[in-house]
Amino acid sequence: MxxxxxxxxxxxxxxxxxxxxxxxxxxxxxxxxxxxxxxxxxxxxxxxxxxxxxxxxxxxxxxxxxxxxxxxxxxxxxxxxxxxxxxxxxxxxxxxxxxxxxxxxxxxxxxxxxxxxxxxxxxxxxxxxxxxxxxxxxxxxxxxxxxxxxxxxxxxxxxxxxxxxxxxxxxxxxxxxxxxxxxxxxxxxxxxxxxxxxxxxxxxxxxxxxxxxxxxxxxxxxxxxxxxxxxxxxxxxxxxxxxxxxxxxLDQLIQRRTEIRDRYAEAGGELGYRLLGDVPETAEHRENAWLSTIVLDEASPVTPSEVIKALEQENIEARHIWKPMHLQPLHAGSLGFLNGVSEDLFARSVTLPSGAGLSESDIERVIDSLRRLLTGGRRRQVAAVRVG
Known part of the structure; x- marks a missing residue:
């Protein structure tokens, strides 16, 4: 293994x-x-x-x-x-x-x-x-x-x-x-x-x-x-x-995690997900890329639980995003001002390996595993957008 x-x-x-x-x-x-x-x-x-x-x-x-x-x-x-x-x-x-x-x-x-x-x-x-x-x-x-x-x-x-x-x-x-x-x-x-x-x-x-x-x-x-x-x-x-x-x-650790995040982001168009934080992507925000979390497309053929289970079978750790507090048994019946976004993110998000010590081959393993799961191993065709 x-x-x-x-x-x-x-x-x-x-x-x-x-x-x-x-x-x-x-x-x-x-x-x-x-x-x-x-x-x-x-x-x-x-x-x-x-x-x-x-x-x-x-x-x-x-x-x-x-x-x-x-x-x-x-x-x-x-x-x-x-x-x-x-x-x-x-x-x-x-x-x-x-x-x-x-x-x-x-x-x-x-x-x-x-x-x-x-x-x-x-x-x-x-x-x-x-x-x-x-x-x-x-x-x-x-x-x-x-x-x-x-x-x-x-x-x-x-x-x-x-x-x-x-x-x-x-x-x-x-x-x-x-x-x-x-x-x-x-x-x-x-x-x-x-x-x-x-x-x-x-x-x-x-x-x-x-x-x-x-x-x-x-x-x-x-x-x-x-x-x-x-x-x-x-x-x-x-x-x-x-x-x-x-x-x-710290700056070195952030740089490496950012490189890893960018690799996941590049693969998102092909595999059918976006990175959490990419909407909207604004110049004033500079993230530390602590944990790279993907948000599956609404039409994704798989759920976060299925992604996590499939990655686990390949000895890759992944997790759900935080379960919203208003859904936790601990806080049942608590007052909330809700718009449905947190529930949607919980239903479609997966946090991927993000540690600064990951090698290039480690990241390729994760992306290849996602490709097999999300596209059946086929490279998804992404339409080119012509500018100008």
Whole structure:
């Protein structure tokens, strides 16, 4: 059998090995130390914000941000329905209630629906202190249509940039939008600390108080004294060293994933799919190509489940796109502002192997497997369009 092609395997080099060894030999093995401080500084510089806090996960970053932004029981928090459950879990941790908002064809939240949801909730007397966006699959949401209208409505913006580190919108980096933003360094992300995350903000007080909560809310006393509930959310110095090494290679990782994405895009016309994010393709968006997700044509002879099963039989890992939160049993009966786009994307999308470590032969294997499944092995004739 052919070797396994994984969806998004981390790529680790001698650079990462040396960084971790350096941290180990320094003696700083607890969740404090020079690597951690340097990692926060470098990440803030990369994303163009003033302050950063390294944490155990992107979920922890979302949770702390919501707490410091005053979210609590009874609040209604608009959030994309097309996201990973961690986004909505963080809302639930605070006692607030998620309200699901549908998306545009690129998978990101629909700004018009988002604003409609806020206006409807506020008119009904609900408190809406924060709205959450998600940069899906490495593409920034349409913040130019979101930031100012939210401010006019007295609603803070929390950006879930877990998937989009390295992406930009109109020259601004993912992670720099909103009152605060969360990044994930999970093992399958564009760069990794094996597990971890970062909270980013230009608000020094927000980061300082989040830092306090992340270390069990210990008071500055000569003994262990606590006046409120805290959390064990800090990243370790060793993992921070790994993150610094990965951050130094981030542009290289993005470039390789972009090359892979482009290969899939080139084959789409022949095989009967488009790449998620390609409608509309606009110059101001620069994606990080984290996971290449294809959207099958409406007339496709196969379903995403059949594609995933066929690829699995050839030892190739593929997955469904996120199942919309309003379809999850966990959130049955929840309020949603829906347009049907997320359900359509879920019904027609497949996420393909995208890791920077994939070889040219690996990508050819994936495309050849898709060709056999989608066209019966025949090269589909694509009509030429004459310009001029």
């Amino acid at each position: 052919n070797s396994r092609i994984l969806l998004s395997q981390a790529t680790v080099t001698e650079t990462e090995e040396n960084a971790v060894l350096r941290a180990l030999r320094s003696g700083w093995v607890a969740p404090v130390g020079p690597e951690l401080e340097a990692f926060e500084k470098e990440m803030a510089e990369r994303t163009g914000v003033s302050h950063a806090l390294a944490l155990s996960s992107g979920t922890a970053a979302l949770h702390l941000a919501l707490l410091r932004m005053g979210v609590g029981p009874g609040d209604r928090i608009p959030v994309p329905t097309l996201t990973f459950v961690a986004t909505t879990n963080a809302i639930a941790y605070t006692g607030a209630t998620p309200v699901f908002v549908d998306c545009l064809p690129d998978g990101n939240i629909d700004p018009v629906l988002l604003l409609h949801s806020i206006d409807t909730l506020q008119a009904a007397g609900h408190r809406v202190p924060v709205a959450i966006t998600v940069d899906l699959m490495g593409r920034c949401a349409n913040y130019q249509e979101i930031e100012a209208p939210l401010q006019e409505r007295g609603v803070e913006l929390l950006a879930d940039a877990a998937e989009s580190l390295g992406a930009t919108l109109n020259g601004r980096a993912a992670g720099s939008f909103g009152k605060a933003a969360a990044i994930s360094f999970n093992g399958n992300k564009i760069m990794t600390t094996s597990g971890g995350g970062m909270l980013l903000s230009n608000d020094a007080e927000l980061i300082d108080t989040a830092r306090y909560l992340s270390t069990q809310a210990r008071q500055p006393a000569p003994w262990y004294q606590h006046t409120e509930i805290g959390y064990n959310y800090r990243l370790s110095n060793i993992l921070a060293a790994l993150g610094r090494a990965q951050l130094g290679r």
